[in-house]
Amino acid sequence: MPELPEVETTLRAIKSFEEKIVESISIHNPNLRWLVDKDISQKLSGKKINQIFRRAKYLIFDFDDYQLIVHLGMSGTLRIMNRKDNFFKKHDHAELIFEDNKLIYNDPRRFGSIHVTKSYKDHFLISSLGPEPLSRSFCKDYLFKKIQNSKTNIKNFIMNQKNVVGIGNIYASEILFRSSVDPRRLAQTISNSECNLITSNSKIILKEAIKVGGTTLKDFFSAEGSAGYFKIQLNVYDRENEVCVNCENLISKITQNQRASYFCNICQG
Ligand SMILES: [Zn+2]
Structure with missing residues (x-):
């Protein structure tokens, strides 16, 4: 997608x-x-x-x-x-x-x-959407306040378009890895400083992907009109049993809310 x-x-x-x-x-x-x-x-x-x-x-x-x-x-x-x-x-x-x-x-x-x-x-497709991840509205204070009443895990939380838009499965795993947050944790246990990491890393990773997208614009918009993913460097996604980029541990894969999640249980422990 x-x-x-x-x-x-x-x-x-x-x-x-x-x-x-x-x-x-x-x-x-x-x-x-x-x-x-x-x-x-x-x-x-x-x-x-x-x-x-x-x-x-x-x-x-x-x-x-x-x-x-x-x-x-x-x-x-x-x-x-x-x-x-x-x-x-x-x-x-x-x-x-x-x-x-x-x-x-x-x-x-x-x-x-x-x-x-x-x-x-x-419009019904748009009226209940959360803030844009690259906007100032998506900041630590917003996230910290919003997670207080949540009963779900943090990965599912940031993928919910009512909380913040545009964070899909691949980017959610990458954002939590970079923030050293275990995707299985309940959203309401995330601290204020971790909210700061999650919001700022969301912006960094999405901007990186947009930048790569810009450089591949020609291919992307070829007559084929292919909609493949941009080749940003993925640190955890789709790397099950490969060595973590930060430690010697192997990357784990689990299923959460019917979606694959990848993480390092040492770095994100
Ligand atoms: Zn690690």
Whole structure:
């Protein structure tokens, strides 16, 4: 699944569509996680995109009177093609057509979504989301206060989009390793100084991944539109029984909340 850094990189790649006018929108297949609104082309054709930004893993295209919310789901990609290129790929669901080029949404597994709304902040997909991990709102005091009433473990807690958005399974393991926090600990036992480590390491790791994303932008946005993970150096994730980068211990793998967790029980003990 594309995580926040991949979505951020997609955003940077499509920023050039700001200030451009959508001539029309073709929906080839409306069957996504939610059925795509039939009126989408009627609502947005001839309208200018004022701005494109990201909220959690949603890409928001802002028009004067509407907003288009695009989610890439598990396997969705956006690719840019010349307008005159007249070939389709399997699983192309939608096309935003501009004067010179077009932006194509492809999604083989169909867990993504495309919605049109009057106010994205009030949209059901977005209204209950927690703060952005790279924003100042995600700070130690916020986290420390928020964990007090939690009954779950810290890994599950930071992966819950209501607490903070955009921290997926890979990054959660890496953030807790770098913070020397055992993923099995109850969130409410995390200290104020550990909250400081978790929030600052979240920012460091996500920024690192976004930076790597920037350097691989060309590949990412090739005609293939591949949505693979950026190759940041992973210290624990997917390294079961390999030697820890900080000590001689071997990395453990467990399942928490149906997801794989990786950690060093010495460094994170
Ligand atoms: Zn270790």
